[in-house]
Amino acid sequence: MQTIDSYNFSGKKAIIRVDFNVPLNDQFEITDDTRIRAALPTIKKVLEGNGSVILMSHLGRPKGVDEKFSLKHIVSHLSAKLGVDVKFADDCIGESAKTMAAELKEGEVLLLENLRFYGEEKAGDEAFAKKLADLADLWINDAFGTAHRAHASTAVIAKFFPEDKMFGYVMEGELSSVDKVLKDSKRPLTAIMGGAKVSSKIDIIKTLMPKVDHLIIGGGMTYTFVKSMGGNIGNSLVEDDKLDIAREILKEAEENNVKLHLAVDALVADDFSNDANTKVCNVSEIPADWMGLDVAEETIKNFKKVIEESETILWNGPVGVFEMDTFAKGTKAIADAIVTATEKGAFSLIGGGDSVAAINKYNLADKVSYVSTGGGALLEYIEGKELPGVAAIRG
Numbered sequence: 001m002q003t004i005d006s007y008n009f010s011g012k013k014a015i016i017r018v019d020f021n022v023p024l025n026d027q028f029e030i031t032d033d034t035r036i037r038a039a040l041p042t043i044k045k046v047l048e049g050n051g052s053v054i055l056m057s058h059l060g061r062p063k064g065v066d067e068k069f070s071l072k073h074i075v076s077h078l079s080a081k082l083g084v085d086v087k088f089a090d091d092c093i094g095e096s097a098k099t100m101a102a103e104l105k106e107g108e109v110l111l112l113e114n115l116r117f118y119g120e121e122k123a124g125d126e127a128f129a130k131k132l133a134d135l136a137d138l139w140i141n142d143a144f145g146t147a148h149r150a151h152a153s154t155a156v157i158a159k160f161f162p163e164d165k166m167f168g169y170v171m172e173g174e175l176s177s178v179d180k181v182l183k184d185s186k187r188p189l190t191a192i193m194g195g196a197k198v199s200s201k202i203d204i205i206k207t208l209m210p211k212v213d214h215l216i217i218g219g220g221m222t223y224t225f226v227k228s229m230g231g232n233i234g235n236s237l238v239e240d241d242k243l244d245i246a247r248e249i250l251k252e253a254e255e256n257n258v259k260l261h262l263a264v265d266a267l268v269a270d271d272f273s274n275d276a277n278t279k280v281c282n283v284s285e286i287p288a289d290w291m292g293l294d295v296a297e298e299t300i301k302n303f304k305k306v307i308e309e310s311e312t313i314l315w316n317g318p319v320g321v322f323e324m325d326t327f328a329k330g331t332k333a334i335a336d337a338i339v340t341a342t343e344k345g346a347f348s349l350i351g352g353g354d355s356v357a358a359i360n361k362y363n364l365a366d367k368v369s370y371v372s373t374g375g376g377a378l379l380e381y382i383e384g385k386e387l388p389g390v391a392a393i394r395g
Protein backbone atom coordinates (compact mmCIF):
# COMPACT_ATOMS: atom_id res chain seq x y z
CA MET A 1 0.00 0.00 0.00
CA GLN A 2 1.27 3.48 -0.91
CA THR A 3 1.61 6.07 1.81
CA ILE A 4 1.85 9.82 1.61
CA ASP A 5 5.29 9.67 3.24
CA SER A 6 6.80 7.20 0.77
CA TYR A 7 5.21 8.35 -2.49
CA ASN A 8 7.25 10.35 -5.03
CA PHE A 9 5.04 13.30 -6.02
CA SER A 10 7.58 14.93 -8.31
CA GLY A 11 5.92 16.10 -11.53
CA LYS A 12 2.64 14.42 -10.52
CA LYS A 13 -0.87 15.83 -10.24
CA ALA A 14 -2.62 14.67 -7.07
CA ILE A 15 -6.39 14.90 -6.81
CA ILE A 16 -7.17 15.14 -3.10
CA ARG A 17 -10.66 14.53 -1.69
CA VAL A 18 -10.87 16.89 1.25
CA ASP A 19 -13.80 17.70 3.52
CA PHE A 20 -14.22 21.45 3.15
CA ASN A 21 -17.80 21.22 4.37
CA VAL A 22 -17.31 24.17 6.72
CA PRO A 23 -19.95 26.40 8.34
CA LEU A 24 -20.54 29.76 6.60
CA ASN A 25 -22.46 32.74 7.96
CA ASP A 26 -24.91 34.92 6.00
CA GLN A 27 -22.01 36.90 4.53
CA PHE A 28 -20.45 33.62 3.34
CA GLU A 29 -17.62 33.95 5.83
CA ILE A 30 -16.18 30.78 7.35
CA THR A 31 -17.14 30.56 11.03
CA ASP A 32 -14.99 27.52 11.85
CA ASP A 33 -12.04 26.63 9.62
CA THR A 34 -10.90 23.53 11.53
CA ARG A 35 -11.40 21.27 8.52
CA ILE A 36 -9.45 23.59 6.23
CA ARG A 37 -6.53 23.88 8.65
CA ALA A 38 -6.54 20.12 9.12
CA ALA A 39 -6.08 19.54 5.37
CA LEU A 40 -3.04 21.82 5.00
CA PRO A 41 -0.27 19.31 5.91
CA THR A 42 -1.37 16.88 3.19
CA ILE A 43 -1.57 19.61 0.55
CA LYS A 44 1.83 21.00 1.59
CA LYS A 45 3.40 17.56 1.50
CA VAL A 46 2.49 17.15 -2.19
CA LEU A 47 3.63 20.66 -3.05
CA GLU A 48 6.94 20.23 -1.20
CA GLY A 49 7.45 17.00 -3.13
CA ASN A 50 7.25 19.06 -6.35
CA GLY A 51 3.78 17.89 -7.27
CA SER A 52 0.63 19.89 -7.98
CA VAL A 53 -2.71 19.62 -6.20
CA ILE A 54 -6.32 19.43 -7.36
CA LEU A 55 -8.72 19.74 -4.43
CA MET A 56 -12.26 18.44 -4.50
CA SER A 57 -14.97 18.61 -1.84
CA HIS A 58 -18.65 18.98 -1.20
CA LEU A 59 -20.18 21.88 0.73
CA GLY A 60 -23.57 21.40 2.33
CA ARG A 61 -26.37 19.45 0.75
CA PRO A 62 -27.32 21.43 -2.38
CA LYS A 63 -30.01 20.23 -4.76
CA GLY A 64 -28.23 20.98 -8.02
CA VAL A 65 -26.20 24.11 -8.74
CA ASP A 66 -26.71 26.71 -6.01
CA GLU A 67 -24.47 29.80 -5.47
CA LYS A 68 -24.98 29.57 -1.72
CA PHE A 69 -23.04 26.32 -1.66
CA SER A 70 -20.25 27.39 -3.99
CA LEU A 71 -16.72 26.56 -2.87
CA LYS A 72 -15.63 29.90 -4.31
CA HIS A 73 -16.49 31.28 -0.85
CA ILE A 74 -13.48 29.56 0.66
CA VAL A 75 -10.82 30.33 -2.00
CA SER A 76 -9.35 33.43 -0.39
CA HIS A 77 -9.21 31.90 3.08
CA LEU A 78 -7.59 28.73 1.75
CA SER A 79 -5.06 30.77 -0.26
CA ALA A 80 -4.11 32.73 2.85
CA LYS A 81 -3.71 29.64 4.99
CA LEU A 82 -1.65 27.83 2.36
CA GLY A 83 0.40 30.79 1.24
CA VAL A 84 -0.41 29.87 -2.36
CA ASP A 85 -2.87 31.57 -4.75
CA VAL A 86 -5.46 28.85 -5.18
CA LYS A 87 -7.05 28.68 -8.65
CA PHE A 88 -10.75 27.90 -8.89
CA ALA A 89 -12.62 25.85 -11.52
CA ASP A 90 -16.30 26.82 -11.45
CA ASP A 91 -17.32 23.35 -12.61
CA CYS A 92 -15.77 20.22 -11.13
CA ILE A 93 -15.82 18.39 -14.47
CA GLY A 94 -16.07 19.57 -18.09
CA GLU A 95 -13.69 21.40 -20.42
CA SER A 96 -12.63 24.24 -18.12
CA ALA A 97 -11.70 21.90 -15.27
CA LYS A 98 -9.82 19.68 -17.73
CA THR A 99 -7.85 22.60 -19.19
CA MET A 100 -7.09 24.13 -15.80
CA ALA A 101 -5.92 20.77 -14.45
CA ALA A 102 -3.79 20.10 -17.52
CA GLU A 103 -2.12 23.51 -17.24
CA LEU A 104 -1.38 23.14 -13.52
CA LYS A 105 2.34 23.46 -12.78
CA GLU A 106 4.44 22.13 -9.92
CA GLY A 107 3.58 23.90 -6.66
CA GLU A 108 0.17 25.08 -7.91
CA VAL A 109 -3.23 24.33 -6.41
CA LEU A 110 -6.61 24.11 -8.14
CA LEU A 111 -9.89 23.90 -6.23
CA LEU A 112 -12.86 22.36 -8.05
CA GLU A 113 -16.43 23.58 -7.58
CA ASN A 114 -18.77 21.70 -5.21
CA LEU A 115 -18.99 18.05 -6.26
CA ARG A 116 -22.61 17.85 -5.08
CA PHE A 117 -23.73 20.24 -7.81
CA TYR A 118 -23.90 16.93 -9.66
CA GLY A 119 -26.32 14.26 -8.38
CA GLU A 120 -23.81 11.76 -9.75
CA GLU A 121 -21.50 12.45 -6.78
CA LYS A 122 -23.86 11.07 -4.14
CA ALA A 123 -25.12 8.37 -6.53
CA GLY A 124 -21.55 7.08 -6.79
CA ASP A 125 -21.72 7.33 -10.58
CA GLU A 126 -18.76 5.62 -12.18
CA ALA A 127 -18.59 7.80 -15.31
CA PHE A 128 -18.55 10.91 -13.13
CA ALA A 129 -15.81 9.41 -10.94
CA LYS A 130 -13.78 8.68 -14.08
CA LYS A 131 -14.05 12.30 -15.22
CA LEU A 132 -12.60 13.40 -11.89
CA ALA A 133 -9.92 10.70 -12.00
CA ASP A 134 -8.87 11.74 -15.52
CA LEU A 135 -7.76 15.12 -14.15
CA ALA A 136 -4.90 13.60 -12.12
CA ASP A 137 -2.17 10.97 -11.77
CA LEU A 138 -3.00 9.87 -8.24
CA TRP A 139 -5.78 10.05 -5.67
CA ILE A 140 -5.43 10.94 -2.02
CA ASN A 141 -8.39 10.50 0.28
CA ASP A 142 -8.16 12.94 3.17
CA ALA A 143 -11.87 13.56 3.75
CA PHE A 144 -12.44 11.78 7.06
CA GLY A 145 -15.66 13.71 7.75
CA THR A 146 -17.13 12.17 4.58
CA ALA A 147 -15.49 8.74 4.81
CA HIS A 148 -18.82 7.14 5.78
CA ARG A 149 -20.28 8.07 2.38
CA ALA A 150 -19.89 5.74 -0.63
CA HIS A 151 -19.79 8.61 -3.10
CA ALA A 152 -18.02 9.01 -6.45
CA SER A 153 -15.14 11.07 -5.05
CA THR A 154 -14.79 9.28 -1.70
CA ALA A 155 -14.90 5.66 -2.82
CA VAL A 156 -15.83 4.88 -6.44
CA ILE A 157 -12.90 6.85 -7.86
CA ALA A 158 -10.49 4.38 -6.21
CA LYS A 159 -10.86 1.89 -9.04
CA PHE A 160 -9.16 4.29 -11.45
CA PHE A 161 -6.04 4.43 -9.27
CA PRO A 162 -5.28 0.80 -8.39
CA GLU A 163 -1.65 1.59 -7.53
CA ASP A 164 -1.69 5.34 -6.96
CA LYS A 165 -4.07 5.89 -4.04
CA MET A 166 -3.36 6.65 -0.42
CA PHE A 167 -4.65 8.26 2.76
CA GLY A 168 -3.71 11.85 3.57
CA TYR A 169 -2.57 12.92 7.03
CA VAL A 170 -6.09 13.71 8.26
CA MET A 171 -7.25 10.17 7.50
CA GLU A 172 -4.10 8.63 8.99
CA GLY A 173 -4.39 10.75 12.14
CA GLU A 174 -8.08 10.09 12.68
CA LEU A 175 -7.80 6.33 12.20
CA SER A 176 -4.78 5.96 14.46
CA SER A 177 -6.43 8.12 17.16
CA VAL A 178 -9.48 5.88 17.29
CA ASP A 179 -7.17 2.86 17.41
CA LYS A 180 -5.37 4.41 20.37
CA VAL A 181 -8.68 4.68 22.18
CA LEU A 182 -10.26 1.38 21.26
CA LYS A 183 -7.38 -1.01 20.57
CA ASP A 184 -4.20 -0.11 22.42
CA SER A 185 -5.66 2.04 25.15
CA LYS A 186 -3.93 2.74 28.41
CA ARG A 187 -6.30 2.18 31.34
CA PRO A 188 -8.52 3.43 32.81
CA LEU A 189 -10.45 4.26 29.64
CA THR A 190 -13.32 6.72 30.09
CA ALA A 191 -15.98 7.66 27.55
CA ILE A 192 -17.97 10.83 28.14
CA MET A 193 -21.23 10.79 26.24
CA GLY A 194 -23.31 13.92 26.17
CA GLY A 195 -25.53 15.70 23.70
CA ALA A 196 -29.24 15.96 23.36
CA LYS A 197 -30.75 12.54 22.87
CA VAL A 198 -30.20 8.91 23.82
CA SER A 199 -31.52 7.82 20.43
CA SER A 200 -28.55 9.17 18.47
CA LYS A 201 -26.03 7.68 20.92
CA ILE A 202 -27.42 4.18 21.59
CA ASP A 203 -25.25 2.40 19.03
CA ILE A 204 -22.06 4.03 20.18
CA ILE A 205 -22.83 3.47 23.87
CA LYS A 206 -23.49 -0.20 23.17
CA THR A 207 -20.25 -0.52 21.20
CA LEU A 208 -18.23 1.14 23.91
CA MET A 209 -19.73 -0.84 26.79
CA PRO A 210 -17.45 -3.90 26.55
CA LYS A 211 -14.39 -1.69 26.04
CA VAL A 212 -14.51 1.12 28.62
CA ASP A 213 -13.85 1.22 32.36
CA HIS A 214 -15.95 4.34 32.99
CA LEU A 215 -18.93 5.71 31.12
CA ILE A 216 -19.99 9.24 31.97
CA ILE A 217 -23.46 10.18 30.75
CA GLY A 218 -24.38 13.83 30.56
CA GLY A 219 -26.50 16.30 28.63
CA GLY A 220 -30.13 15.93 27.70
CA MET A 221 -29.80 12.14 27.73
CA THR A 222 -29.50 12.23 31.51
CA TYR A 223 -33.20 12.72 32.08
CA THR A 224 -34.30 9.69 30.08
CA PHE A 225 -32.04 7.64 32.35
CA VAL A 226 -33.27 9.36 35.52
CA LYS A 227 -36.92 8.88 34.52
CA SER A 228 -36.26 5.23 33.70
CA MET A 229 -35.19 4.79 37.34
CA GLY A 230 -38.35 6.47 38.63
CA GLY A 231 -36.98 9.99 39.22
CA ASN A 232 -38.91 13.22 38.72
CA ILE A 233 -37.48 15.18 35.82
CA GLY A 234 -40.01 18.01 35.56
CA ASN A 235 -39.96 19.55 32.11
CA SER A 236 -36.53 18.24 31.09
CA LEU A 237 -35.85 16.76 27.69
CA VAL A 238 -36.94 13.13 27.64
CA GLU A 239 -37.47 10.35 25.13
CA ASP A 240 -40.29 8.32 26.59
CA ASP A 241 -39.90 5.63 23.95
CA LYS A 242 -36.30 5.06 25.05
CA LEU A 243 -36.91 4.35 28.75
CA ASP A 244 -36.46 0.61 28.19
CA ILE A 245 -33.21 1.21 26.29
CA ALA A 246 -31.95 3.36 29.15
CA ARG A 247 -32.70 0.56 31.64
CA GLU A 248 -30.99 -1.91 29.31
CA ILE A 249 -27.88 0.28 29.18
CA LEU A 250 -27.78 0.54 32.97
CA LYS A 251 -28.02 -3.26 33.20
CA GLU A 252 -25.35 -3.78 30.53
CA ALA A 253 -23.00 -1.51 32.42
CA GLU A 254 -23.38 -3.69 35.49
CA GLU A 255 -22.87 -6.88 33.50
CA ASN A 256 -19.75 -5.47 31.84
CA ASN A 257 -18.32 -4.13 35.08
CA VAL A 258 -18.42 -0.62 33.67
CA LYS A 259 -18.70 2.18 36.20
CA LEU A 260 -21.54 4.29 34.84
CA HIS A 261 -21.60 7.86 36.13
CA LEU A 262 -24.81 9.84 35.91
CA ALA A 263 -25.47 13.34 37.18
CA VAL A 264 -26.52 13.59 40.82
CA ASP A 265 -27.51 17.25 40.74
CA ALA A 266 -28.71 19.57 37.98
CA LEU A 267 -28.84 23.25 37.18
CA VAL A 268 -32.52 23.67 36.37
CA ALA A 269 -34.30 26.54 34.65
CA ASP A 270 -37.90 27.69 34.29
CA ASP A 271 -37.38 28.45 30.60
CA PHE A 272 -35.11 27.31 27.75
CA SER A 273 -33.36 30.67 27.77
CA ASN A 274 -30.08 32.22 28.89
CA ASP A 275 -32.07 34.66 31.06
CA ALA A 276 -34.27 32.07 32.74
CA ASN A 277 -34.54 31.76 36.50
CA THR A 278 -32.26 28.97 37.69
CA LYS A 279 -31.60 26.85 40.76
CA VAL A 280 -29.73 23.69 41.66
CA CYS A 281 -31.58 20.56 42.67
CA ASN A 282 -31.20 16.82 43.02
CA VAL A 283 -31.33 15.30 39.53
CA SER A 284 -34.26 13.04 40.43
CA GLU A 285 -36.24 15.72 42.22
CA ILE A 286 -36.75 18.33 39.53
CA PRO A 287 -39.97 20.29 40.18
CA ALA A 288 -42.71 20.35 37.55
CA ASP A 289 -42.22 23.16 35.00
CA TRP A 290 -38.44 23.24 35.60
CA MET A 291 -35.94 21.65 33.24
CA GLY A 292 -32.37 20.44 33.70
CA LEU A 293 -30.04 22.29 31.35
CA ASP A 294 -26.63 21.64 32.91
CA VAL A 295 -24.91 19.53 35.52
CA ALA A 296 -24.25 21.21 38.89
CA GLU A 297 -21.37 21.33 41.43
CA GLU A 298 -21.60 17.87 42.97
CA THR A 299 -21.76 16.20 39.56
CA ILE A 300 -18.95 18.34 38.20
CA LYS A 301 -16.80 17.24 41.14
CA ASN A 302 -17.58 13.55 40.48
CA PHE A 303 -17.02 13.75 36.72
CA LYS A 304 -13.77 15.71 37.14
CA LYS A 305 -12.34 13.10 39.49
CA VAL A 306 -13.05 10.23 37.07
CA ILE A 307 -11.66 12.15 34.09
CA GLU A 308 -8.52 13.33 35.83
CA GLU A 309 -7.72 9.77 36.92
CA SER A 310 -8.14 8.38 33.39
CA GLU A 311 -5.35 7.43 30.99
CA THR A 312 -7.51 7.40 27.86
CA ILE A 313 -10.52 9.63 27.25
CA LEU A 314 -13.11 9.82 24.51
CA TRP A 315 -15.53 12.78 24.61
CA ASN A 316 -18.59 13.07 22.44
CA GLY A 317 -21.30 15.62 23.16
CA PRO A 318 -21.65 18.52 25.63
CA VAL A 319 -23.07 17.84 29.12
CA GLY A 320 -25.27 20.93 29.11
CA VAL A 321 -26.74 23.54 26.78
CA PHE A 322 -23.29 25.13 26.47
CA GLU A 323 -24.42 27.46 23.67
CA MET A 324 -26.03 29.56 26.45
CA ASP A 325 -23.48 30.89 28.95
CA THR A 326 -25.76 30.23 31.89
CA PHE A 327 -25.61 26.50 31.16
CA ALA A 328 -22.01 26.18 29.94
CA LYS A 329 -20.24 25.59 33.24
CA GLY A 330 -20.48 21.78 33.19
CA THR A 331 -19.18 21.47 29.64
CA LYS A 332 -16.32 23.89 30.37
CA ALA A 333 -15.43 21.85 33.47
CA ILE A 334 -15.33 18.64 31.39
CA ALA A 335 -13.05 20.35 28.85
CA ASP A 336 -10.76 21.59 31.65
CA ALA A 337 -10.60 18.16 33.29
CA ILE A 338 -9.67 16.57 29.95
CA VAL A 339 -6.89 19.13 29.51
CA THR A 340 -5.60 18.37 33.04
CA ALA A 341 -5.62 14.62 32.33
CA THR A 342 -3.87 15.18 28.99
CA GLU A 343 -1.19 17.30 30.67
CA LYS A 344 -0.61 14.38 33.05
CA GLY A 345 -0.04 12.06 30.07
CA ALA A 346 -3.48 10.73 29.14
CA PHE A 347 -4.54 10.35 25.50
CA SER A 348 -7.71 12.35 24.77
CA LEU A 349 -9.86 12.24 21.65
CA ILE A 350 -12.66 14.76 21.18
CA GLY A 351 -15.20 14.09 18.45
CA GLY A 352 -18.68 15.04 17.36
CA GLY A 353 -19.73 18.43 16.08
CA ASP A 354 -20.84 20.05 19.32
CA SER A 355 -18.06 18.85 21.60
CA VAL A 356 -15.56 20.11 19.02
CA ALA A 357 -17.42 23.44 18.93
CA ALA A 358 -17.16 23.54 22.73
CA ILE A 359 -13.42 22.79 22.85
CA ASN A 360 -12.85 25.48 20.20
CA LYS A 361 -15.03 27.98 22.08
CA TYR A 362 -12.74 27.58 25.10
CA ASN A 363 -9.58 27.69 22.95
CA LEU A 364 -8.46 24.33 24.28
CA ALA A 365 -8.10 22.40 21.00
CA ASP A 366 -4.30 22.52 21.23
CA LYS A 367 -4.34 21.15 24.76
CA VAL A 368 -6.00 17.81 24.05
CA SER A 369 -4.43 14.94 22.12
CA TYR A 370 -6.69 14.87 19.07
CA VAL A 371 -9.74 16.78 17.87
CA SER A 372 -11.62 14.83 15.23
CA THR A 373 -12.87 16.48 12.05
CA GLY A 374 -15.61 13.88 11.76
CA GLY A 375 -19.07 13.74 13.24
CA GLY A 376 -21.05 10.89 11.75
CA ALA A 377 -17.91 9.31 10.28
CA LEU A 378 -16.21 9.15 13.68
CA LEU A 379 -19.24 7.58 15.34
CA GLU A 380 -19.57 4.97 12.59
CA TYR A 381 -15.86 4.15 12.76
CA ILE A 382 -16.01 3.75 16.53
CA GLU A 383 -19.10 1.60 16.15
CA GLY A 384 -16.94 -0.75 14.07
CA LYS A 385 -18.65 -0.08 10.74
CA GLU A 386 -16.54 -0.27 7.61
CA LEU A 387 -16.22 3.22 6.14
CA PRO A 388 -16.33 3.24 2.32
CA GLY A 389 -13.65 5.95 2.23
CA VAL A 390 -11.33 3.73 4.26
CA ALA A 391 -12.14 0.51 2.41
CA ALA A 392 -11.45 2.28 -0.91
CA ILE A 393 -7.82 2.72 0.10
CA ARG A 394 -7.21 -0.40 2.16
CA GLY A 395 -9.10 -2.56 -0.32
Ligand SMILES: Nc1ncnc2c1ncn2[C@@H]1O[C@H](COP(=O)(O)OP(=O)(O)O)[C@@H](O)[C@H]1O
Nearest residue numbers: 195196219220292293317320321352353354355
Ligand atom coordinates in the same frame (compact mmCIF):
# COMPACT_ATOMS: atom_id res chain seq x y z
N1 LIG B 1 -29.81 19.17 29.32
C1 LIG B 1 -29.99 19.42 28.03
N2 LIG B 1 -31.20 19.70 27.53
C2 LIG B 1 -31.36 19.96 26.22
N3 LIG B 1 -30.37 19.96 25.31
C3 LIG B 1 -29.12 19.69 25.74
C4 LIG B 1 -28.87 19.41 27.12
N4 LIG B 1 -27.55 19.20 27.25
C5 LIG B 1 -27.00 19.34 26.03
N5 LIG B 1 -27.93 19.63 25.11
C6 LIG B 1 -27.76 19.95 23.68
O1 LIG B 1 -27.25 18.87 22.96
C7 LIG B 1 -26.74 19.37 21.77
C8 LIG B 1 -25.66 18.50 21.24
O2 LIG B 1 -26.18 17.27 20.95
P1 LIG B 1 -25.54 16.28 19.92
O3 LIG B 1 -25.75 16.80 18.54
O4 LIG B 1 -26.02 14.93 20.25
O5 LIG B 1 -23.99 16.38 20.26
P2 LIG B 1 -22.78 16.17 19.31
O6 LIG B 1 -22.97 17.08 18.13
O7 LIG B 1 -21.61 16.56 20.14
O8 LIG B 1 -22.79 14.74 18.94
C9 LIG B 1 -26.24 20.75 22.06
O9 LIG B 1 -26.82 21.66 21.15
C10 LIG B 1 -26.70 21.00 23.49
O10 LIG B 1 -27.28 22.29 23.67
Ligand SMILES: O=C(OP(=O)(O)O)[C@H](O)COP(=O)(O)O
Nearest residue numbers: 019021145146149374375376377
Ligand atom coordinates in the same frame (compact mmCIF):
# COMPACT_ATOMS: atom_id res chain seq x y z
O1 LIG C 1 -20.19 17.50 7.94
C1 LIG C 1 -20.19 16.29 7.67
O2 LIG C 1 -20.68 15.36 8.50
P1 LIG C 1 -20.99 15.59 10.09
O3 LIG C 1 -22.07 16.63 10.19
O4 LIG C 1 -21.46 14.23 10.56
O5 LIG C 1 -19.69 16.00 10.74
C2 LIG C 1 -19.55 15.75 6.43
O6 LIG C 1 -19.04 16.78 5.61
C3 LIG C 1 -20.51 14.86 5.66
O7 LIG C 1 -21.59 15.60 5.18
P2 LIG C 1 -22.94 14.87 4.82
O8 LIG C 1 -23.55 14.36 6.12
O9 LIG C 1 -23.81 15.90 4.12
O10 LIG C 1 -22.62 13.69 3.90
